[in-house]
Amino acid sequence: MSTLVTGATTPLGQRVVEMLLESGHGRVLAVGFEPASVVQFDSRVVYRRVDLTRARQVRELMHGTVREMNIDTVIHLAMHRSARFDRNKAHRLHVDATRLLLRLSESHPTVSRFVHRSSSEVYLSRNDQPDVLREDQPLNLSVKAGQWIRDRVEADVTVCARMGLSPTLHVNVLRCAEILAPDMGSQLHDYLSSRVCFRPLGFDPIVNLLSLEDASRAFALALHAKEPGVVNIPGADTLPLSAATRKWGRDSLAVPGAWMGPMYALRARLRNSEFRYDLNVWRFHFNGVLDGARARRVLEYEPASPVQWPEPVFG
Amino acid sequence: MLERLRKRLSRSSHRPVFPAAPAGDWWASLVLPEELMARARALRLDDLGHGYDRFGMSREGVAFAVAFVDFLYSHYFRVLSYGHENIPEEGPVVLACNHGGTLPLDGFMVCVDVFRKGPLGRVPRTVVDHFAPLLPWVNLLFSRAGAVGGSRGNFHALLDAGQMILVYPEGVPGIAKPFSERYQLQRFRAGHAELAILHQAKIVPMCVVGAEEQWPTILKLKVHLFGSPYIPVPVTPVPLPVRYHLWYGEAIDVPSRYSPEQSRDPAVVQELADEVQARVAELIAHGLSVREGVFT
Structure with a gap:
């Protein structure tokens, strides 16, 4: 078995590559945007620098190294990580690159499995939606959703739309809970980087958080998924937003909801931070916890590794 | 003291x-x-x-x-309750109850009653209307106390986990009915029956006698504050200190009568919903006949 991992230079990508090597999974082709000189991988890993927004580079990769290495599985983890990213480039990376990779995989002579990383942000979060989100819950197709969310939904739907259409390609979409780690495009991680974290007065939703360890294990398990389809990947930590803030060593302060948008817009402007309240407004009001029943059945995945909370500091 | x-x-x-x-x-x-x-x-x-x-x-x-x-x-509505032995100690359960009284205080009383006198370790998960999660602080109190928004996804997750849920199959028309129609059940919706069959949950029909006289309204303002269906204008500034009587009926053993596949048959589902309504109506009639007065 040999695997192509895109987004391999992200913390999740690195951990997935390590896990594949540890499990004796065969050869790994790691793809990232960074030059090979600044990337450190095990000698068993073949690294290629590829800009996935460039169709020619993707084609060369798929028809060149992927074919030569006899890659049979593509784990597509690449995703734009900054809410301040150039809009067109973000769309090209997230949606167009995903579509191209999938199309090339469908007609590829060696690739037989495609695993796409999606996120819980694609689900519609509203007062009339359930607290526990199953895979068949509505997606956030609202025109009011920011591009950050729309791109994620479009990439997810693009992959879902191809499921079952190719007789040879086994497709899985893993909708991961928020991965609370730096450099992962986690809005919540940036939110928690403030000393004082504000939340809307009178609301304290339940959030579910996924550790890097569990996320990477889920992707490793997806290589042996029993059936294609969408699978939620919940994390081991389920707790109110205020409790997560305190466990992260921050102060949680409730302020009128109408203040939140301007306050965080000002913070983003002054501190060049990533967190945008307009992208998170509903999940700062309503519970949204991924249901992991299908992950248990299809992947035999159970969340096992809690988030590494910082050590409490006293005095 | x-x-x-x-x-x-x-x-x-x-x-x-x-x-x-x-x-x-x-x-x-x-x-x-x-x-x-x-x-x-x-x-x-x-x-x-x-x-x-x-x-x-x-x-x-x-x-x-x-x-x-x-x-x-304990002191205001002085709740009396009967038939706790009918509440199963294990497994998924649907408590199906009549609804009335302008504000859903009856739900609070049922939850407290089951907590105090029901099987140890169980508390009903009250299903609340969609606008409840929009209410600041109220949503927190509800959520931490075990109430959930009334969506099918929540029903599925709770019954899958073997929990007990408290539903009002009359829905908003139940609590919104005029004082003159108190204790006249509105047509039961069938969703609770369908889910009980699908998840093989027992249904405990129950009734609250007293709540429907607690707070007569003179007007319903068509103001959809926080998404609520209306704003009631009651006769008195606070609810009347009526006495609540809660009656828990004998559980309908759904698993022994229906298979999960039958949840897809609308006729079977409606038949069960009608049976639950008839059982609740019987309990109401009995509760009204044996009580001595609204306040006693």
């Missing part, structure tokens, strides 16, 4: 009642007797490591909510 208060203060300051979330338990421990605090500690909770389940319920939240409405339960 002072000595009792001092004892409770010393009790709450020496050991956390809820190790997972000790911050606010002192308030509940001041108000509730030790016996009820023990019941709160014994609550079966699908604790995911931080003292909360996936819906936000915590033992501390339940104790807080019970303490919050215990005065209404």
Whole structure:
């Protein structure tokens, strides 16, 4: 078995590559945007620098190294990580690159499995939606959703739309809970980087958080998924937003909801931070916890590794 | 009295009642007797490591909510209840109840009653209308006490987990009906029957006698504040101190009568919903016939 991992230079990508090597999974082709000189991988890993927004580079990769290495599985983890990213480039990376990779995989002579990383942000979060989100819950197709969310939904739907259409390609979409780690495009991680974290007065939703360890294990398990389809990947930590803030060593302060948008817009402007309240407004009001029943059945995945909370500091 | 208060203060300051979330338990421990605090500690909770389940319920939240409405339960509405032995101790259960009284105080009373007198470790998960999660603070109180928004996804998740849910199959038309139509059941919706069959849950028909006289309204303002269907204008500034009588009927053993596949048959589902309605109507008729007065 040999695997192509895109987004391999992200913390999740690195951990997935390590896990594949540890499990004796065969050869790994790691793809990232960074030059090979600044990337450190095990000698068993073949690294290629590829800009996935460039169709020619993707084609060369798929028809060149992927074919030569006899890659049979593509784990597509690449995703734009900054809410301040150039809009067109973000769309090209997230949606167009995903579509191209999938199309090339469908007609590829060696690739037989495609695993796409999606996120819980694609689900519609509203007062009339359930607290526990199953895979068949509505997606956030609202025109009011920011591009950050729309791109994620479009990439997810693009992959879902191809499921079952190719007789040879086994497709899985893993909708991961928020991965609370730096450099992962986690809005919540940036939110928690403030000393004082504000939340809307009178609301304290339940959030579910996924550790890097569990996320990477889920992707490793997806290589042996029993059936294609969408699978939620919940994390081991389920707790109110205020409790997560305190466990992260921050102060949680409730302020009128109408203040939140301007306050965080000002913070983003002054501190060049990533967190945008307009992208998170509903999940700062309503519970949204991924249901992991299908992950248990299809992947035999159970969340096992809690988030590494910082050590409490006293005095 | 002072000595009792001092004892409770010393009790709450020496050991956390809820190790997972000790911050606010002192308030509940001041108000509730030790016996009820023990019941709160014994609550079966699908604790995911931080003292909360996936819906936000915590033992501390339940104790807080019970303490919050215990005065209404014990002293204001002076709740009497009958037939707790009909509530199954294990497995998924649907409590199907009539609904009325302008504000859903009947739901609070049923929850407190099952908590106090029902099977140890169980508390019903009340299903609330979609606008409840929009209400600041109210959503928190509801969520921590175990209430959930009325969506099918929540029903599925709770019944899958073997929980007990409290539903009002009459829906909003039940609580919105005029005083002149009190205790006349609106047509039961069939969703609860369908889900009970699908998840093989027993249905316990029950009724609340008293609630439908607690707060007559003179007007319903068509104002959809926070998404509520209307704003009631009651006759009196506060609910009347009626006496509540809760009757729990014999459980309908759905698993022995239906297979999960039959949940797809609308005729079977409607037949069960009609049976539940008939059983609730019987309980109401019995409850009304044996009570001595609205306030006694």
